[in-house]
Amino acid sequence: MEATIDLKKYNSFIEKTDFVKKTGKVNRVIGLVLEGNGPAVSVGSVCTIYPNNRPPVQAQVIGFRDKTTLLMPLGDIIGIEPGSAIESMEEYPTYKVGDALIGRIIDGNGLPIDGKGSISAMTEYPLMGTPINPLERKRLNEPLDIGIRSINGLLSFAKGQRLGILAGTGVGKSVLMGMIAKNTNADINVIALIGERGREVKEFIDENLGEEGLKRSIVIAAASDEPPLVRLRGAYIATTIAEYFRDQGHDVMLMMDSLTRFALAQREIGLSAGEPPTTRGFTPSVFSILPKLLERAGTSSSEGSITALYTVLVEGDDLNEPISDAVRAILDGHIVLSRELAAHNHYPAIDILNSISRLMIDVVNKEHQKCSMKFKDLLATYKSAEDLINIGAYVKGSNPKIDMAIQKYDEMITYLRQGMFDSCDWRTSLDELQKIMEV
DSSP states (O other): OOOOOOOHHHHHHHHHOOOSOOEEEEEEEETTEEEEEOOOOOTTOEEEEEOTTSOOEEEEEEEEETTEEEEEESSOOTTOOTTOEEEEEESSOEEEEOGGGTTOEEETTSOBOSSSOOOOOOEEEETTOOOOOGGGSOOOOSEEOOSOHHHHHHSOEETTOEEEEEEOTTSSHHHHHHHHHHHOOOSEEEEEEESOOHHHHHHIIIIIIHHHHHHTEEEEEEOTTSOHHHHHHHHHHHHHHHHHHHHTTOEEEEEEEOHHHHHHHHHHHHHHHTOOOOGGGOOHHHHHHHHHHHTTSEEOSSSOEEEEEEEEEOGGGOTTSHHHHHHHHHSSEEEEBOHHHHHTTOSSOBOGGGOEETTHHHHSOHHHHHHHHHHHHHHHHHHHHHHHHHTTOOOTTSOHHHHHHHHHHHHHHHHHOOOTTOOOOHHHHHHHHHHHHOO
């Protein structure tokens, strides 16, 4: 009996394997940019540099100048000198994903840092992703329970929606993300901590996320001391992992803190490569790369979804600074965190009147929508008359709407507040909202 050999797996290997190694040499180092004589590869390719008497360092091609190749390291450049060998490794960067990633903490290069050993993930996914045909995206009409009363009731999310969390420093972004990660009914959380301080990474995992939250989460930590390319890579790896689980039919909650530091990392790269600075020093590539990253979230032709939350650090509490302004135009809504509310110990410090979910109308019924609009209207009425009320200048009976706002105000504020360890499901959020809005 003749034996048959299945050549498919060998053909696949041959197609993916480059049997000719493309090499070059380092000419000079300027800041974080390495100029090399070769190798002849494309932008985005990953190479290995071999310093003298030190471990090899991976670097990524970021551009070309005249006949030189511009690379930026994914590690420490100490030891690299003119003449150090460069070897092409990967022209189309990929990342291995799988269920083994759940409950793990990895760095910006995708390597485990939690001391639990290696990760046996086998499915390769392209790191930069494949653009989704807009016509293949499923409509967003199914609500997602966030576990936070004010969001469920007044800023209802859809599965597959992309939202920004706009806030200055120290107003509770990390706490809000931790609450959502623990309370949401999404199947899997993918949490990318991009450019965070090392201390805050540990605090977020231990205090905000907790052991229960980590059991169904994957955390990618690319701290502020990492090279800019590693911070970018961390964001891409997080999105790639989310895409994999979406394709498996899961509802994924992707949270990235922060998108601003992602943009700052790209600015560093752009300026080093010779791009001209534009608004507040940001290079043109920053505003080109943002939609490419953000558009990878949402729905596709698969049964799963990626609901994405991106934090944006607003410089000087200016909601119209370049990054927040660009992000608002791309995303499907935004949540504004108020420093004034945080100063009054009002948490989560969500400024309901300046926040919006553009898809709320598609996921709630008419009664829910009516109660939400009435709540916001009464809150806005109270805010507009607050000075008169506080100094005792308002006379009861002068305006029926203001009278009702005063009557309901304490209940509304109680509704908007929630402890960081408390959870409130969708049904309870709606019931409490309807109860407050009853005349």
